[in-house]
Amino acid sequence: MTTAHDYSEGIDPERALKYAVQHHNGDRTEIVEGVITNVTPSWDHERAAKIVRRQIEDRVDELDCVEGSGNLDLPGSSNWYVPDIAVVPEQLALRGGALVPDQTLLVVDVTSESNAETDRVVKRKRYAEYGAPLYLLVDRVEETVTVFAEPGRLGYTKVDGPHPFGTPVRLPEPFGIDLDTSGLRPGAAR
Structure with missing residues (x-):
């Protein structure tokens, strides 16, 4: 009598899942609490990210950093x-590959109708747990901007906001700049 070989022996499900996402061709893909999601931002979503990016890019250069939308691994979890x-x-950017949140200086998420609650709750908690020093949430659904700082295992201990679009928002050190959020308002020309 022959028995089927159990191929699951020695396979790490977290590594297998993250390997599949990393080697997926095409659009950007992430894993949130074990659920694979294609990231397909709309043009108005990209516009909001561009408004933030343009305001921080000079300071990013001064800090010898780069800004982009590269992959962040959360080791020991089913999150990518x-x-x-x-x-x-x-x-760190020159090394290639994914980084972990505590290697960042700032993480920015812009909400969409489909992912607003994930960005507000799940990602905020996970970024704090994995040591991202600053998390900027641009909530297009609520039309607010919030800065989360001082991460810990139970979340961020310092919260500045939510501030309605149009309110200047201070990005703390090492940035030390005020973001003009007026251009984030729907219909605002930039």
Whole structure:
């Protein structure tokens, strides 16, 4: 009598899932709490990210960093995030591959109708747990901007906001700049 071989022996499900997402061709893909999601931002979503990116890029250069939407791995969990913007030291960016949230200086997520609650609750909690020092949430659904700082295992201990679009929002050090959020209002020309 022959028995079927159990191919699951020695396979790490987290590694297998993350490997599949990393080697997926096409659009950006992330894993949120074990659920694979294609990231397909709309043009108005991209516009909001661009407004933030343009305001931070000079300071990012001064800090010898790069900003982009590279992959962030959350080891030991079934999470693989693709933030709208992450600011990382240039030396780490040159290595290639995914980084972990505590290697960032800032993570920015821009909400959409389909992912607003995930960005507000799940990602905020996970970014804090994995040590992302600053999390900027641009909530297009609520039309607010919130800065989360001082991460810990139970979440961020310092919250600045939510501030309605149009309110200047201070990004703390190492940025030390005020973001003009007026251009984030729907219909605002930029």
